Amino acid sequence: MNSSSDDLERYQTHEPENLQERYAHRAAHMKPSEIRALFAVASRPEIVSLAGGMPNLSAIPMEMMAGIVERLVREHGQEALQYGSGQGHPLLREQICDVMALEGIKANLNDVLITTGSQQALDLISRIFIDPGDVVLVEAPSYVGALGTFAQYEAGVVHVEMDQNGLIPDALRQAIKSLRYQGRKIKFLYLIPNYQNPAGVLLPADRRAEILDICRSEKVFIVEDNPYGLLGFNRPSPNAMRAEDSENVIYLGTFSKTIVPGFRIGWTLVPQSLKEKLVIASESSILCPSNFSQMAIAGYLANQPWREQIASFCSLYKVRRDAMLSALDAHFPRAATWTRPEGGFYIWVTLPPEIDTKAMVPRAIAAKVAYVPGTAFYADGFGSWSLRLSYCYPTPERITQGVMALSKVVEQEMSSRGITG
């Protein structure tokens, strides 16, 4: 054996790619998301970021919040700074039942599990249900963070068609039929009925009822993710799907958008039969959620006019939604279409199919505006001519400026491809 093949052997034995053999199979699905690098760039101050989903905390009364955490430590420090229950603090679980009642849900605190944001609930539900190759049904497009989790559990993610009114029940029926014909095992339907991320659309009450019927009769659990339900601009959103079905719907809630995300407090309300397994899975994952964080949220809910606070969030986001829609109407090429959300954070823009929104990102960044390309919201490479704009965080002036800059980028992109509109 000559020295170069010796070198080769050493290389093969000791270099990082050798790690692949040591990883679990699922680790192959742990890849940096397309939008990770984007967010690093988008956070530069000179860029108008229409990319992120950070809530706007300018409406939060910081003095009041400072008082809550100060009293919490002074008066209940021995409890707040200690380990807590795996399922979560009973007082907060009771208050969460009151919050959910606003969307028609009648719940028992024993069926609520506190999680480290909704993301942990997605992780735990995946852990309990998904064997490699199992199917998870999602909207087309769907939330990027959920897609990442489902991928790590090696699910086969199947997108179901949406329109301006959300998931299409007939498309759901068809997808289930076709998957069953192929012998695939469907574990659950994941959907965001209110002001969907990324599409911004609202699922009307009649479709909710129809989808509940389909899933119940097909024995497919529904995972109802509802971060934005209380952030409707003109009227309350329809009752939660969980309000009509306590047996087949797993409901996810969070305080990240209605109070603040920094405490990382979300929850899941689950059918009684699933509760014990979820609590055990959560204990194995984090032992227990932070007592301090839970009691801070509980203190806020008990002592502050939180419904009024949510109303002021709604006003703040409505002004920004209006600024973005006005700017799109005034400046964007006619060949593009977009959704007109009645709540939440996001607008979904569809360009002519010749445009590749991922390839367009560097040109947008050069024009000092950032967005998320549509492919991030699909597990199957679809979405290349769509993009998500978020209006939650920047000022209305910055939103207008950003949309104007993006309009020019899109126009150039179209004209370079000979598209008029």
Place this chain on the structure above:
Amino acid sequence: MNSSSDDLERYQTHEPENLQERYAHRAAHMKPSEIRALFAVASRPEIVSLAGGMPNLSAIPMEMMAGIVERLVREHGQEALQYGSGQGHPLLREQICDVMALEGIKANLNDVLITTGSQQALDLISRIFIDPGDVVLVEAPSYVGALGTFAQYEAGVVHVEMDQNGLIPDALRQAIKSLRYQGRKIKFLYLIPNYQNPAGVLLPADRRAEILDICRSEKVFIVEDNPYGLLGFNRPSPNAMRAEDSENVIYLGTFSKTIVPGFRIGWTLVPQSLKEKLVIASESSILCPSNFSQMAIAGYLANQPWREQIASFCSLYKVRRDAMLSALDAHFPRAATWTRPEGGFYIWVTLPPEIDTKAMVPRAIAAKVAYVPGTAFYADGFGSWSLRLSYCYPTPERITQGVMALSKVVEQEMSSRGITG
């Protein structure tokens, strides 16, 4: 078909056991731990609990902590209450490097990932490495929370023999050889070198070096879990194993025992080659750790004499350790043996093999004392004549009282089996 077989069919189709088919395979391993029910009972005020591992927060200056969280919201609320980075706050990661330097570790903040307590780090490491059937080596006995996590990832847990000086290097060599001979895939060795949970023993420096050598040459990662390393009563513990090997050791740390557990802040320091996958796994699991919790810990480390605080924790626990050892020496039957920890929270008691410590629990509870039976710390049913006592939380008086009560229970148990001692 008559009506009773109809009923039977309906029963089989709709009852909860039908859920089994809908779960993932791993869900079969999500069972309530033996000690869950025990902890509910042990928390009653009339019971002296020598069962739990709750740190004693009586030494924490609550006024000072109240001021830290109050200023955090008032001065940095927009950051502290917002989403943060998936890897964790850079300032805290830098401070963590200073904390680890106390045990000889030279680390770069880029290789530190903040986790929701060490438990989340255990979960993430399992996620990255464990395919069903892979082997994880652990001490005999080992930490119950780690065993639960490894089980959920369907690892084959293999215990390696310990003595009064911790894991025995020759037993490790033998275990690896035998498993390799069987064709098993060994993913990592999990161990707690300092004041081990549950055994309370300390691994001396020469064994650390030998175990590092074995694992490096056998290409088995070491997961070094170190919650108690700074809680040595007489002298500093030996350098961390990670101090001598940055390539093959994954280090877990936590503030739960040196500051407070209520913020749920732990960390892992990983070989550079593993870092990206761990961050992605964590983002998929919880999106990001709490900015508020991280900045509260960072504020404490920056503004308080935290080394002195750890010293006062050590004094507090030493007094309790002394009380427990004195009571054991004075009252416990001679047929029993126990470890004499030089730090940490736990003493491991071994009774005559005829005694079943799990069956003895109700009699101990009736005598108003609680402990954890030894089988909880084994994945293989071993440990039935051992038990763990913790001295961290109760007052010295209560500890003495609890040990005296337990001595009587053990004596009765022995005499009913005709054992003298």
